[in-house]
Amino acid sequence: MSAVATAPALEIVDLEVVYERRDRDPVRAVAGVSLTVQRGQILGLVGESGCGKSTLAKAAVGLEKPRAGRIVFDGRELSPLTRRARPLEDTRLQMVFQNPFSSLNPRRKIGAQLQEALSMAWKGSRAGGEGSLRDRATALLEQVGLPASAAERYAHQFSGGQRQRIAIARALAADPTVIVLDEPLSSLDASAQAQIANLLVRLSRELDLALVLISHDLAIVQHIADEVAVMYLGKLVETVGSGELWELPAHPYTEALIGAIPKPDGERNLPVALAGEVPDPSAPPSGCRFHPRCPYAMDRCRTEEPPALAIGSGRTVSCWLHDGAAEPRRPAELAAAGRGAAGA
């Protein structure tokens, strides 16, 4: 992990996002989430489909209005304005979407689209002119591993991986501090995924960029994230340094997610199976939201919601198994020691 800056690049505090629906209960898609990302750091945000990852990402960059909570970007609290009305500095918080094809203009050359992104970010504040915009666009293409000739081509002339490189180059045009990437690899084949993952690590290190990488693919996150936040039904259940997480998952949900990653020999990592579907976020279970699916659930889990408990250095887990636990341990070990149903 690289050096930690004084103010976090991005800090999200108790964020809540609710979708109101006509004639139906509102969906509390993000139900009080706090997390922090430092410059030069990659934070992986993982969880099953529907747990609120995209909503959290959109709220973080101002595309969705939070009902409550704060977003502090580079030490300044972001105002709840639309993106276009935000001050210029706030464009340094960028987002890259899953499908780069839909976010690129099919009728404009890539070079022109990059120049447009550069001039919007510069807004005449820097000495420029067409020549320097063109040079800078070429430099952006090189930064993401594409030749200068890519500027003269259109989006459909590139592969999926190349298009994602272009989308990243366009985000870089704003000279960002933070980029939130929502499933940037999931539409790509395995080899393009590996290349883009390597590119993200390089850019984060070279440009001291904070990256929030949203993915349901734990195997990829395992390779490139420094920190991982695990989300379940609108809440974070565990936040931890990446290496530690894979060695010693502390939340039963994390244990199950990691257990589901196939090993190269076809075996699973751990014998914990995740039963059932993610419940409806408009009517979440009482107590711990994970308790109906948890193999270690105790009586308390059905009625009392666990807070984020600090275990180890900088690590938090929202699980009653760890209440009073002196050090991180596997859920199965804690249950066997008498804390959960399995040991009761």
Ligand SMILES: Nc1ncnc2c1ncn2[C@@H]1O[C@H](COP(=O)(O)OP(=O)(O)OP(=O)(O)O)[C@@H](O)[C@H]1O
């Ligand atoms: N515009 C909306 N109106 C109502 N409900 C919504 C809206 N957008 C998302 N939701 C609901 O909010 C919850 C969280 O959705 P979100 O897309 O943030 O999850 P996700 O973890 O990103 O899932 P995926 O990986 O499938 O995109 C889901 O129950 C979803 O159905």
